[in-house]
Amino acid sequence: MFRLIRLFNTSIGSKLMTATTGLVLVLFIAGHLVGNLLIFQQPSVINNYAAWLQENPLLWVIRGSMLFVFLFHAFLGLRLARQNRQARESQYHCKTPIEGNISSRFMLISGGVLFAFVVFHVLHLTVGVVDGVNANLVNEKNQVDVYSRVILGFQNPWISGAYLVALGLLGVHLFHAIQSLFQTFGFHHESYLAFIRVFSIGLSMILTLGLASIPLSVLFGFLTVSTGSGG
Amino acid sequence: MNFTLHIWRQKDVHDQGKMVTYSLADIDVNMSFLEMLDTLNEGLITQGEEPIAFDHDCREGICGACSLVINGIPHGPNQATTTCQLYMRHFNDGQEIYIEPWRANAFPVIRDLVVDRSALDRVSQASGYISVNTGSAPDANTIPIDKKHADLAFQAASCLGCGACVAVCENASAMLYVAAKVAQFALIPQGQPERTHRVISMVEAMDKEGFGNCSNNYDCAVVCPQEIPIQFIAQLNREFFHAALTSSEFAQPPHPLEHEE
Ligand code: FES
Numbered sequence: 001m002f003r004l005i006r007l008f009n010t011s012i013g014s015k016l017m018t019a020t021t022g023l024v025l026v027l028f029i030a031g032h033l034v035g036n037l038l039i040f041q042q043p044s045v046i047n048n049y050a051a052w053l054q055e056n057p058l059l060w061v062i063r064g065s066m067l068f069v070f071l072f073h074a075f076l077g078l079r080l081a082r083q084n085r086q087a088r089e090s091q092y093h094c095k096t097p098i099e100g101n102i103s104s105r106f107m108l109i110s111g112g113v114l115f116a117f118v119v120f121h122v123l124h125l126t127v128g129v130v131d132g133v134n135a136n137l138v139n140e141k142n143q144v145d146v147y148s149r150v151i152l153g154f155q156n157p158w159i160s161g162a163y164l165v166a167l168g169l170l171g172v173h174l175f176h177a178i179q180s181l182f183q184t185f186g187f188h189h190e191s192y193l194a195f196i197r198v199f200s201i202g203l204s205m206i207l208t209l210g211l212a213s214i215p216l217s218v219l220f221g222f223l224t225v226s227t228g229s230g231g
Numbered sequence: 232m233n234f235t236l237h238i239w240r241q242k243d244v245h246d247q248g249k250m251v252t253y254s255l256a257d258i259d260v261n262m263s264f265l266e267m268l269d270t271l272n273e274g275l276i277t278q279g280e281e282p283i284a285f286d287h288d289c290r291e292g293i294c295g296a297c298s299l300v301i302n303g304i305p306h307g308p309n310q311a312t313t314t315c316q317l318y319m320r321h322f323n324d325g326q327e328i329y330i331e332p333w334r335a336n337a338f339p340v341i342r343d344l345v346v347d348r349s350a351l352d353r354v355s356q357a358s359g360y361i362s363v364n365t366g367s368a369p370d371a372n373t374i375p376i377d378k379k380h381a382d383l384a385f386q387a388a389s390c391l392g393c394g395a396c397v398a399v400c401e402n403a404s405a406m407l408y409v410a411a412k413v414a415q416f417a418l419i420p421q422g423q424p425e426r427t428h429r430v431i432s433m434v435e436a437m438d439k440e441g442f443g444n445c446s447n448n449y450d451c452a453v454v455c456p457q458e459i460p461i462q463f464i465a466q467l468n469r470e471f472f473h474a475a476l477t478s479s480e481f482a483q484p485p486h487p488l489e490h491e492e
Contacts, residue, residue, distance in 0.1 A: 001477065003482050009443040011404075012434055012471045060314045080444045084402035087336055087443030093237070094329035097301035098453050103401060104446030164486055180447040186469025 011083070012184075016078050021073035021186040022177050026207075028066055029170075033210045039223065040182055043147035045151055050146040081108045107176060110169040117166035124153060131156065148225045151218050160215035167212045174204035232258045232319055233328045236271065238283055241340050250329075250341065264307065264317040265297065267291060268330075284343040292316040292456065295391025298398070299344055300331040305395035305454045313393065313456040325436060333394055335403035337440045348394050350440040351408055355392075357436035358429040359412040361421050374420050384418035387411040389457045396451035396459075402443030407451040409437050410467035411459050417470055427478045430470040 007013030035053075038046040053059060084104060107196035124130040131153055137145040155169040182188070187196070217223040233256045241248030255274075257266050267285050272282035288296035297314040301307035307317045322328065330344065338346040390411035397405050413430050416422025422429070445464060452461045475481050 002484050006435075006481055006485055007475050009438075009485075010434055010471075010475075011438050011442075012468055013475060015444060016468075016472060016475075084446070087403035087441055088334055088401075089336055090334050091237075092300060092303055092331055092334055094300075094303040094331070098304070098399065098450040103448060105401070107446070165429075176447070183447050183461070183465050184468050186465050186472060187466030190462075208274040 002209045011080075014080055015184050018073060018076040019181045021069045021076065023181060024066075025073060026174065026178070026203075028069075029128065029207050029211075033207055036214060037210065039147060039150060039214055040217075043139070043145070044141075046147050047141075047143045047145060051143045054144070070118070074111065077108065077111050080104075107173060110173040113169055113175060114166060117162070117169075120162070121166075124159070126151065130159070150214065151223055153226050154215045154218035157219065160219050163215045164212055167208045170211075171204050171208035174207060175200055178203055232260060232322070232324045234258060234319075234322070234325070237327065237329045238344070239331045239340075240283070240343055243334075243342060244339050250331075258319050260318075260320045262319045263290070263315060264301070264319065265301075265315050267319055284345045284385055286345050287315055290315040293391070293413070295393035295456075296331050298346065298368050298393060298395070300329075300333065302329050305333065305398040306393075306456055310453070311456060311458050313391070333398035335394075335442070337403065337405070337442050338394060346394075348392075350385050350442070351392055351394060351397075351405065354405065354409060354433055354436045354440060355412055357418075358425065360431040361416055361425060363421075370428075376419055377407050380418045384415050387415035387418065387459065387463055390415075390455075390459055391457060393456065395454045395456065397442060399450045399454045400443065400445075401450070402446055404443040404445045404451075405440070405442040406464050406467065407455065407459055407461070409433050410463035413440065413470055414463040417466065427474045428480060430467065431478065431480055434466075434467075434471050438486065452467075481483050 008017065035046075035049060038049050081104065120130070128149070137148050137152075139145040139148075154163070179196060182196050182200075214223070233254070236253045236255055238249045238253060239248060240251045253271060255267070255271050258270065262270070265285070268283060268285060275282050286296050286298050288294045290297070292313045292315060295313070297306075299306070299314045301314065301317070306312060306314045307321070309317055309321055309401060331347075332338075332340050332344045333346045335346075337350040338348055340346050388411070392408065394408070395406075396407035397403050400406075413433055416429060417426050449461050452459060
């Protein structure tokens, strides 16, 4: 137990914990993306998938753990940021930026916006209180009609706009995060540095573009409620 | 050459401090940056004013005493250069130059451009050494060391301890310094007996001094006059992770790091 307490109380320990929780969140996003892409199939596919998730006895265990991981990640990020601010209270009068790297301040801001976005996202598509009209849609099998709910939701350009902005921020957040994760866990060798860079760009692009493809397809009319009416 | 200098003046630790502007004329292109400040100070002394305090010792780029954030960059615009090795020919005639002290809460300003860097010494005192019994010197080359590791350890050991990494880091983190100190011993056989204890106590001492956390921005390695690479920070993370997971020391409640006097 002391091991965890000491780890939690050191700078590198907090970073290791931030990286570990971040990794869990990245894996969750990846799984979420795969599930979401089912929307490009017949409506019944994603509706069956959603119904299966809802009936799954592990649903609340997973939701609870994800909530814990998410809050812990945010808490660690805030604590690191506070310590960092306290480490330099008097600022330079002349500051020349050195490298084109993403500053930790960006991670804090994008993290904050993403936190607000996740709350909005859960209210919108899980709880269904943002656009009350679609919340109670059911299909002929009396399953929640996730398919129509998502598409009708995204037909509102404000809502899909908010999703796209948040996804853009997520992309940059992930790009720095995935690279940093390797460094924090101690992976650093010239023989694979280029790979890490390509991997973090690639993975953050795949995740964000994959997710963004849904609101974009709805906005540009590739996905409509009627496309799937036959299924 | 003529310059307009904006220099941080601060009487002592308690003083608020402010930027003061000076104009300086007829500076020789071949003067070093510190000689330029000497010239300014001579003028100030003749006028009966307090000269500007700044740190310097060897003036040949080996001791790490000189500091100064010049136009926002620790040790000035040239890479792999200490302030004492910076020359006025690296600047343009008529240029405005901002000169400030290292800024970090762990480095309180003592006077003008001089800061107290003993926080770094305390981190090294925590365990940045190897314990050897004194006596006659052992024969050279009795312990085989892999050439690659010896070279890397040498590179890490070239850290001057100047603190530029802390000064540039937006979090005022001392990770590059601690990483160099940990790596120089972790890479060679003599450093093995205390390896785990060293990384744990140096990292905890670093946190205690109030340095910030590493955000993997890597500005530190860019301004480091010795070009200590960030791979040592990855190694520090690795060493610490390993120690935290496997050492029995880490399973104990933390003990005070002070030396028994
Ligand atoms: S004065 Fe010694 S390194 Fe600059």
